[in-house]
Amino acid sequence: MGTTGDKLTRRTVLRAGVAAVAVAGLGTVFATTARATDREPAAAKAKERARARVLVGGRSANGWEMEAGADIGGSIWTRPITGSPVTVALRIGAVAVVLTHVVRRFHYEIGALNSGEALGYQEEASVTGYETNHASGTAVDLRPGWYRPGVSGGFLPAELVVLRDVLRDCEGIVSWGGDRVRPDEGHFQIEVGPDDPRLAKVAAKIQDWNSKPGKGAGVLLALS
Structure with a gap:
């Protein structure tokens, strides 16, 4: 010790x-x-x-940053449209949720889309005016070549009812080219800028619909 x-x-x-x-x-x-x-x-x-x-x-014309390409590490990526053979390059997040909803309802309720009939991103050098929204991934043209710019009347009355219902889903944040002074009936675009809170609100509503049976795109609209 x-x-x-x-x-x-x-x-x-x-x-x-x-x-x-x-x-x-x-x-x-x-x-x-x-x-x-x-x-x-x-x-x-x-x-x-x-x-x-x-x-x-x-x-772009609606205030979003334009990008040099899709699928190159930015905010614009090609995604499939569920239930169709269509893919489309859109700005990920709320924009894609909303415009995908438009495309899906068109496919299910107005006319089935084939591969290549939904045109999202386009290079900035190839677009002008409101079409620059393609370069920011915030616009989509459906059935390019079907609905000639400057020409109206491409939709039947029943199809127009569905189309107006789709726009109501979007609560004013999506505009349709058919309402332009010089119509472009295949064109749909996000009408608000990146800081508008309505975009996130509508996207959340659509996502909620998509998670519940009997809601969202593909639901048959009763025509009166």
Whole structure:
């Protein structure tokens, strides 16, 4: 059994060891935090560079940023239209939810769409005026070639009833080209900018419909 001096020495050594471990632990925390802090600006810069490669430096007629292409790492991606052979490149998020609803109801209730009959994204260099909304992924043309710009009367009365019902679903955030002074009856676009709260509200409503049987696209409309 050691002396009191031995015990004090051992305690002193023990305390010193604990302190050293604590200091080492704090050093690890600080080093990890420093590395994480260093990574944050680097990640932000990488994200900004990727964003710069995608954006073309302008906004479409409805106020959304136009992009250099679809499926290139930006906000515009090609997605299938459930229950149809159609795919369409649209801005992901609320825009895609709403415009997909329009396309699906058209397909189910107005006329079945074939592959290639829903045109979403188009390059900024190929569009002007309201059609620049294609370059931001916020517009879609259905059955291109069927409904010639400047010509009206492409829909039967019963089809127009359904079409107006689809627009009512969208509560004013989607406009139809048939209502333009120079009609473009195959054209549908988001009518509000990215900061308009109505877009998220309508998208949430449509998503709720899609999760419930008997709601949303594909429900037969009783014509009186």
